[in-house]
Amino acid sequence: MASVKLEGVKKIYDNSVVAVQEFNLDIKDKEFVVFVGPSGCGKSTTLRMIAGLEDISEGKLFIGDRLVNDVEPKDRDIAMVFQNYALYPHITVYENMAFSLRLRKMDKEEIHRRVLQAADILGITQYLGRKPKALSGGQRQRVAIGRAIVREPQVFLMDEPLSNLDAKLRNQMRAEIILLRKRLDTTFIYVTHDQTEAMTLGDRIVIMKDGFIQQVGTPQEVFDTPHNLFVAGFIGSPQMNILDAELTKNGDKYTAETLGYKVELDEKKCQLLNENGASSMKVLLGFRPEHAVVHFEKIENSIEGTLLVNEMMGSELHLHVQTQNDQKIILRIPTIDLTEEQRASLTYGNKLHFSFASKVVQLFNPETEQSLLYR
Ligand SMILES: Nc1ncnc2c1ncn2[C@@H]1O[C@H](COP(=O)(O)OP(=O)(O)OP(=O)(O)O)[C@@H](O)[C@H]1O
Ligand SMILES: [Mg+2]
Structure with missing residues (x-):
């Protein structure tokens, strides 16, 4: 040995x-x-x-x-x-x-x-x-x-x-x-x-x-x-979604906004952003396909997308969605809790809404491509 x-x-x-x-x-x-x-x-x-x-x-x-x-x-x-x-x-x-x-x-x-x-x-x-x-x-x-x-x-x-x-x-x-x-x-x-x-x-x-x-x-x-x-992008499958976003600093607190969706970043993330000297700036916001929540009706503060492809994987669906600014993302949702009506609504061309919590958010500097949350 x-x-x-x-x-x-x-x-x-x-x-x-x-x-x-x-x-x-x-x-x-x-x-x-x-x-x-x-x-x-x-x-x-x-x-x-x-x-x-x-x-x-x-x-x-x-x-x-x-x-x-x-x-x-x-x-x-x-x-x-x-x-x-x-x-x-x-x-x-x-x-x-x-x-x-x-x-x-x-x-x-x-x-x-x-x-x-x-x-x-x-x-x-x-x-x-x-x-x-x-x-x-x-x-x-x-x-x-x-x-x-x-x-x-x-x-x-x-x-x-x-x-x-x-x-x-x-x-x-x-x-x-x-x-x-x-x-x-x-x-x-x-x-x-x-x-x-x-x-x-x-x-x-x-x-x-x-x-x-x-x-x-x-x-x-x-x-x-x-x-x-x-x-x-390399670790995780399907790979992490990346959206253009705007980071806003307000005192010690930060908010990220993308496609009209605003997410207040939690204390831990704010601390890391502060430590890394992040200012109000353009960022790349990442979230994993399995970490988004899909809403079947329009709700306040969510992202609207158009469904392009619905891949049936058995226990879950992989939804390929196009956002309003033509970015393509994938959402994974479990099939077990879906109603018949919800399943039926997940077809090509239909609109859906989704959001995600602060704890699943990754933030990257678009120039250096380094994480802003890395200690
Ligand atoms: N004998 C060699 N002479 C010159 N260049 C080489 C030689 N062997 C490998 N390289 C180059 O070195 C780099 C790394 O090659 P390597 O075989 O280590 O990659 P790898 O990560 O194992 O890729 P793969 O997943 O395709 O096996 C490549 O650009 C390759 O072209
Ligand atoms: Mg090799």
Whole structure:
């Protein structure tokens, strides 16, 4: 078991492409950290530097207390699982899992013990005698994870290990990785571009964009207090609605107004705005689709919108609404309490009204795109 520490890590490919920069992160022993971000943001590059598969252009990498910048991958005591888990097709599952241990000239009995134990953890004992082509995608992925487990590494690195699987299997394997983590109780660094996977797996999430860390926090923290507009949009599905708004300061108090809807900001938000030196100014106001209240008749102090699309999701509806100034937003409402009449009214072209409370409001500086509510 081990901690992993990155200090000012930077990667420049071919003296020109800057793939990762100013990467500072302290991963605790036994922590499960997820790197998440859009394609090309530098997730795999960072993971590959930790694995030793890429040189570090600048900065320091520690595994435990040891500076490992110049340590060979095989001497770093890590194991990595890739997206395209190339198994050796001509040998059995057992031999696939034993392969790296045999290379190390490990004792036969020890190899046997480790393979059986890993197979048991992953529920693939009955397939040990088969060749990979006689397995399903999910079973093959388990073998790939098994190959990493048998090495009993201090740190597990996983680069999009589930992205080759179909949606259902991916959900199932996600739950299995959570259980696996409990059983192995070691340090995990997991890369994905899927925010749901990041939220459900990570003790902490590192959100990246264009080679820079945007925010590091627990799933709850990054959901509740995104530091900038990018994180606000990236975490949560459907994504956070953003409206142009006007912030007004009156003494120590603040009010936000958008599309004729006025929301008095609560004490905590006012305090943060004051601390951040927010003045009366134009802002971007964010609220999540599930945090708005839909009113079926016109009420004072609400926003009017026109319904464009009503997506039936079973337990809830996703309403795509166009506001009076042509901004598009999404509202999520539970179906269980809707009357027949209300359901019938939710059709294309109909008007509806909605509002939201101060506590769900996010505010961003439109120029810097930074949160005005960030401490
Ligand atoms: N070997 C390489 N040579 C030059 N540039 C590279 C190399 N590998 C990656 N890059 C560039 O570095 C940047 C980061 O790539 P990286 O593979 O780390 O992204 P990623 O976040 O893993 O993306 P994805 O989600 O698509 O896997 C990209 O701009 C990519 O084009
Ligand atoms: Mg990648």
